[in-house]
Amino acid sequence: MAEPKAGSLPATMETKGARLSNKTCLVTGASRGLGRAVARRFWSEGASLVLPARQPDSVASLVAELPARAEQRLVALSLDLNDPESVRSLVPRTKAQGVETLAVLVNNAAALGPIGRAWENDGAEWAAAVTADLVSPALICGAVVPWMAHRPGGRIINLSGGGATGPRPRFTAYAAAKAGLVRFSEILAEEVKELGITVNCVSPGVMATDMLAAVQRAGAGAAGEKEVATAQKGLGGGDKTMQAAVDLITFLASDASAGVTGKLISAVWDNWEEFPERAAELSASDVFTLRRIAGRDRGLAWCDK
Numbered sequence: 684m685a686e687p688k689a690g691s692l693p694a695t696m697e698t699k700g701a702r703l704s705n706k707t708c709l710v711t712g713a714s715r716g717l718g719r720a721v722a723r724r725f726w727s728e729g730a731s732l733v734l735p736a737r738q739p740d741s742v743a744s745l746v747a748e749l750p751a752r753a754e755q756r757l758v759a760l761s762l763d764l765n766d767p768e769s770v771r772s773l774v775p776r777t778k779a780q781g782v783e784t785l786a787v788l789v790n791n792a793a794a795l796g797p798i799g800r801a802w803e804n805d806g807a808e809w810a811a812a813v814t815a816d817l818v819s820p821a822l823i824c825g826a827v828v829p830w831m832a833h834r835p836g837g838r839i840i841n842l843s844g845g846g847a848t849g850p851r852p853r854f855t856a857y858a859a860a861k862a863g864l865v866r867f868s869e870i871l872a873e874e875v876k877e878l879g880i881t882v883n884c885v886s887p888g889v890m891a892t893d894m895l896a897a898v899q900r901a902g903a904g905a906a907g908e909k910e911v912a913t914a915q916k917g918l919g920g921g922d923k924t925m926q927a928a929v930d931l932i933t934f935l936a937s938d939a940s941a942g943v944t945g946k947l948i949s950a951v952w953d954n955w956e957e958f959p960e961r962a963a964e965l966s967a968s969d970v971f972t973l974r975r976i977a978g979r980d981r982g983l984a985w986c987d988k
Contacts, residue, residue: 702937704729704754707785709777709827711764711820712792714741716892717842717928721789723748724929725936730787731755733777735762758782764792765815770822774830785831787838787936790820790864795894796856798901809856816844816860821867824882828875837880840935841868842887843947848973853907865947865973872945881944883935887928888951889917924951931955946971 708730712718722732722742726749734742739759746757758780762769777785796812797804820841831837845851846858847865865884872882889895898906898914906914917924928950934940935948942962948955948971958965965971978986 700727701729702933702939703787706787706936707731707733707756707782708787708789708936709733709735709785710789710791711735711823713745716894717887717890717925718789718791719745720925720929721791721932724933725787726755726757728933728937729755730936731782732757733760733780733782733785734758735760735764735773737761737763756782764819764823765811767822770819770826773823773826778830784834785827786834786836788823788827788831788840789932789936790823790839790841792819793842793844793861793894794857795897796854796860798898799853799905801855804856812856813860813863816857817863817867820864824867824871828871828878828880831880832875832878835879836938836941837875837878838936838940839868839871839875839880839882840932841865841882841884843884844886845889847884847886847947853905853910862973868947869945869972876944881935881940881942883940883944884947885928885931885935886947886949886951887931888924888949889913890925890928891918891920891922892925927951934958942966947973 710722713722713734739761794812794815797808844861847861851858868884895914895917903911931950
């Protein structure tokens with residue numbers, strides 16, 4: 684497949700800096716929503732991009748927005764990342780396009796899955812959502828780590844989502860998969876430390892995306908009144924939240940985030956701007972991680988033997 688050519692960037696997306704210059708970044712789910720916004724920001728920061736998609740034409744309009752620069756490349760690949768065979772071909776096919784190194788992976792692509800009470804969900808749809816939200820990102824990480832390890836400073840950023848840190852009724856597939864992805868990321872962060880790679884998860888917050896629109900369409904009967912109200916609010920003003928998520932993801936992709944690994948970080952609630960100055964303190968703590976709460980943690984002595 685011919686390499687797409689970049690076009691012109693709107694005035695609102697002028698170059699912000701060069702924090703990602705000389706870095707090749709792979710972003711999944713870049714055809715819309717957060718993934719698209721991340722790809723645009725990365726390009727403005729000097730990154731070259733690899734954008735796998737089931738239908739590469741879906742990223743054509745994004746490609747047309749990006750200003751052509753001699754020092755940056757953009758490669759779009761036709762790949763179904765929910766298919767293990769396609770995931771196995773990701774690295775060799777990317778290399779075949781002349782991409783020598785990979786510095787950053789952003790696992791953004793996801794599926795909301797069935798909405799409703801667990802026993803009313805379609806089993807095939809439930810399994811497909813878990814594949815898209817947990818199995819595929821994990822396999823992609825496994826595929827790129829050996830390649831990424833050839834150059835120090837690799838960054839893996841996995842997108843968490845609602846339900847990863849607390850019960851989310853009527854969204855069991857999505858929430859359970861995202862919780863699993865966070866724990867997988869914590870484990871992988873430990874495994875790749877000696878390779879100089881960091882792994883973190885981002886909780887982006889409520890954004891105006893197709894997923895949120897799907898919740899609204901499902902209605903209170905399937906999704907619950909609270910979820911629909913949250914969706915309506917997010918659809919009415921989620922742009923600011925998306926900007927915060929892009930800012931955090933760009934930070935984690937950059938050299939400024941060195942030493943930050945194994946964390947689940949909220950773009951909305953966490954003061955991640957101070958992380959560079961507090962990297963040692965952060966590394967020694969279990970803050971921003973998934974942990975069991977024991978009775979002793981809440982002053983309930985009777986819970987402990």
